[in-house]
Amino acid sequence: MSALLRLTATETRLFFREPMSVGFALAFPPLLLVIFGAIPSFREPDPDLGGLRILDLYAPIVVAMGITMFAMTGLPQQFATYREKGILRRMRTTPVRPAMMLGAQLLMSTLLSVVTMLVVLALGRLAFGVDLPRQIPAYLVAYLLSVLAMFAIGLLVAALAPSGRSAGAAGTVLLFPIMFFAGLWLPREAMNDVLRTISDFTPLGAGVQSLQDATAGHWPSLPHVAVMLGWAIVAGGLAARYFRWE
Template sequence: MTPFARLTATETKLFFREPMAVFFTLGFPPLLLVVFGSLPSFREPQDELGGLRTIDLYAPIVVALGIAMFAMTTLPQQFTAYREKGVLRRMRTTPVKPAAMLGAQLLMSTVLSVCTMLVVLAVARLAFDVRLPRLPPAYLVAYLLSAVAMFSIGLLVAALAPTGKSAGAGGTLLFFPVLFFAGLWVPRESMNDVLRTISDFTPLGAGVQSLQDAAAGDWPQLLHIAVMLGWTIAAGGPAARYFRWE
């Protein structure tokens, strides 16, 4: 194994030693989908949604929730905990570079969140007869772009936050607005023009729409791809620049 692969494997093992983090990032999204799907109103076709059911719209939104749980809670707090406990300070004496550390966290989070996505899609299909994405390659591309954009934001919070409490507060402060514009409280289809436009320029708003487009058999729109790439660059660059070992 290369040093980067060993670092990624080690970070993955450490992640699975935290039961609460494992539950909320890997288990909570599928559980929430089951709760939504158990509501009779979510399983009835809606004329204002073009004959779709509400649960059909919420499948990609719950997938986006899984990304946000990783990005806004697990990543920032894990990094700041490493910093406060002196783990990063000791790693500084090794050949490990900040980019490698950030990259290992990014890769681990992306792979694990893909597992969450697959579980959510399986539950949606088997339990609630939600149609699987008609264009799987486009769905995967949309997912990876939105995940990397959100994880970059989470790593930026981790790089800037001086303590674990401030990282948790910063992540929570971003968590709820990002999910609102992703459609967790009000689906994008039910938003007015102003809210939908704002949603288009948020990382998860663009991500959810791209996932819905792929589920319907279309490739993501160029605007949404540009938005997700823009957030990745805008957050990922400063995250590496301001990364602190102690």
Template sequence: MSALFRLTVTETKLFFREPMGVFFALAFPPILLVILGSVPSMRHADPALGGLRVIDLYAPIVVVMAIAMFAVNGLPQLLGTYREKGILRRMRTTPVKPGLVLAAQLLMATALSVSTMVVILAIGRLAFQVHLPSQLAGYVIAYVLAALAMFAIGLLVASVASSGKAAGAIGTVLFFPTMFFAGLWVPRASMPDVLRRISDFTPLGAGVQSLQDAAGGHWPQLLHVAVMLGWVVVAGGLAARYFRWE
């Protein structure tokens, strides 16, 4: 555990040496929430949304965006680069096995994405009166499942990409459709029925709806929990099957 802790600290320090990565992973989601919340129309209750405001719907969307930034943009590119440069291969000859690098990356990404979530919830509450989650346990479960699903997808990308640049490109291509179905451009409540049904079966579509349900005091729906678990099992299994250390 001490080796894992030291390696996590080291990987975190390396992460903070990349200003652009830090900005997009940690600062951009809260800034986006502030920009959206500054639009007056976003703060008006809409009867078509069940009396909710658009900013209420965007808070969980921005939360999952922070997860996606780490999971499909940062993690695959870093692991792909480590494999490409032979870092993982060389570590296999040391007491610190490559698996610890993977564990340290996941631990770092999880901790930082949780920190971003806390900041987003605090900004939403203090600046725009977005209610804190009424069903806290359900919110935590939904967040964990969404994070696990996205990290499993990220590891799958890292396992099949031939290089760090290829992993970054694949992650970028995946980021936009997953965020589209999460409701970044059109909130799920405003989507046509067909798009909303497709969104139900995507990891972030299911994740956003589960977070919204928990924020309103309800448990996540069984369908969405099953969808996120399915992505964890399928993507995680494929990543474990095809992941290459060198």
């Protein structure tokens, strides 16, 4: 455990040496919430949304984006780069096995995504009056299931990509449809039946709805939990099957 924590601290220091990565992963989601909050129509209650504001719908989407930034851009690119440069192969000759590096990366990404989530929730509440989750245990369950599903997909990209550059490109390409069905461009409440059904079967479509349910004081529905677990199991299993250390 001490080795894992030391390696996590080292990976975190390396992460913060890349200003572009830090800004994109940590600063962009809160900045996006501020941009949405600056739009007057987003701050007005909408009778069609049961009195909610559009901004209230976007807060969980921005939280989900914080997860996606790490899962689809940072994690796969870093691992594919380490494999491409032979770092993972050389680690096999040391007491720190490559699997330890995997654990450190996952732990770092999870912790930093939690920081982003807390910043978004605090900013939304203090600056724009967005409600905090009424059902905190349900919110944490929904968040962790979203993390599991998205990180499993990120590891699958890392397993299949031949290089760090291709992993970064593939993750970026996947980010757009994943975030579309999460409701970034069109909130799930405004989607037609076909789009919403597709969204329900995507990892972040189910994740965002679960976060919204927890914010309203409800537990995630079993179908959405099953979708997130399904993505985590299938993508994680494929990642384990095809992952190459060298």
